[in-house]
Amino acid sequence: MSLRDDIKAISGQDVMLCFQCGECSSSCQMAGYKGFSPAKLIHSIQLGMEDVLRSRIYELCLHCFLCSVRCPQGLSFPDIATALSNIAVRRYGPGKIEKMFLDEITNKGFLNPATFALKTFGFSLPKYAGLKGLKAAPIIFERGNVRRELVEEVRRVAREG
Amino acid sequence: MQGRVEAYYPGCSARTTERAYLRTALFVLRKLGVEFRLLDDLPCCGTLEGELYSRELTRKLAEIINREANGRVITGCSGCYSTINRGGGSATHLVDFLFREVGLERIAEGIVRKVDLKVAAYYGCQALRPKELAIDDPEDPRVLEEILSLTGVQTVDFPMRTKCCGGPIALKEPDLAIRMAKDVVKSAEDSGAEAIATMCNLCHFMLDFYTSGLPILHFTQILAYSMGMPPDELGLDELFNPPRKGFGR
Numbered sequence: 001m002s003l004r005d006d007i008k009a010i011s012g013q014d015v016m017l018c019f020q021c022g023e024c025s026s027s028c029q030m031a032g033y034k035g036f037s038p039a040k041l042i043h044s045i046q047l048g049m050e051d052v053l054r055s056r057i058y059e060l061c062l063h064c065f066l067c068s069v070r071c072p073q074g075l076s077f078p079d080i081a082t083a084l085s086n087i088a089v090r091r092y093g094p095g096k097i098e099k100m101f102l103d104e105i106t107n108k109g110f111l112n113p114a115t116f117a118l119k120t121f122g123f124s125l126p127k128y129a130g131l132k133g134l135k136a137a138p139i140i141f142e143r144g145n146v147r148r149e150l151v152e153e154v155r156r157v158a159r160e161g
Numbered sequence: 162m163q164g165r166v167e168a169y170y171p172g173c174s175a176r177t178t179e180r181a182y183l184r185t186a187l188f189v190l191r192k193l194g195v196e197f198r199l200l201d202d203l204p205c206c207g208t209l210e211g212e213l214y215s216r217e218l219t220r221k222l223a224e225i226i227n228r229e230a231n232g233r234v235i236t237g238c239s240g241c242y243s244t245i246n247r248g249g250g251s252a253t254h255l256v257d258f259l260f261r262e263v264g265l266e267r268i269a270e271g272i273v274r275k276v277d278l279k280v281a282a283y284y285g286c287q288a289l290r291p292k293e294l295a296i297d298d299p300e301d302p303r304v305l306e307e308i309l310s311l312t313g314v315q316t317v318d319f320p321m322r323t324k325c326c327g328g329p330i331a332l333k334e335p336d337l338a339i340r341m342a343k344d345v346v347k348s349a350e351d352s353g354a355e356a357i358a359t360m361c362n363l364c365h366f367m368l369d370f371y372t373s374g375l376p377i378l379h380f381t382q383i384l385a386y387s388m389g390m391p392p393d394e395l396g397l398d399e400l401f402n403p404p405r406k407g408f409g410r
Binding site: 033063076100121132136144157160 | 204205210217330363
């Protein structure tokens, strides 16, 4: 199956509908950053260029869905980006952030934003959040109180997923 | 709605950094006579990271949440709202619930004191887009302003009100994400706002944790205060940027 068939199977999005009007890229808050452009990415997929998967450039999509409400063809780029991400996980395995996420959700069934901030920034966190960020210190150890049998179920589901 | 027992799904953040959101949201619901069960022992909705890993996982998590809730959930988190619905589940955003199912009239009846503050209502993305999930006009919403106006606050318009807080890429592009959060706050400040009111766990965390200066309130803190919640229970000092004005301060 070609990449565009894979995308269609996962998300229902048919990239061939795109006629390159550029509305998505002109609506995009991320367009231009590291060369990111939804329209260009869709064009690459139309042409069968599979290296967009390796480059992981689709990860820059914010999933704000502004392009999707404006697309004259009713395409949803964020759904295409999600499909690309799912395909990349299947072909190459989960990346660093996906692993971190899976770890948290399978162990606790729960995500703590303070823990994630600490894992992302480490000891330079005060530089980003200021001294006021120290208020979050006691929260870092919060594990949620998700029912045990539900955590088990999530673990099972994540393994299948 | 009479006799119906709703299910409130707070999301992970409202059980950690955003506790004040949960506390004030529940106060508002009780004041309005909404009966509900609090589902605070359910798993994470999976958020965007879950969907990026596998759409199937998101579907299964939504299934677990709706199964345990015995039907739809109400949530104050736009991220949970979006993820659960995108996973084929059923979730209603708290703002939408208040506006459409409780109604402005009933909310107005619950207001016992006014809040004197210039507030920028910040929507973020997930409750406005995609179209199928829009609680209001995807590019020019008014519901949050309409609810907040009942409390006497003066709402101010600002260009970034429906733009992204940076949250979705906070783990991949942290520096850029923080710059985006700062842009939102600066935009509100430049428009004359004395505070921002948010309606999402993640938006609130991004704006409050990573920026300094302007108070970043949960919209329910304003509502709860005007419905008579004692100021010391609003969790104002739990915020990373506590307000110095309004709320009897």
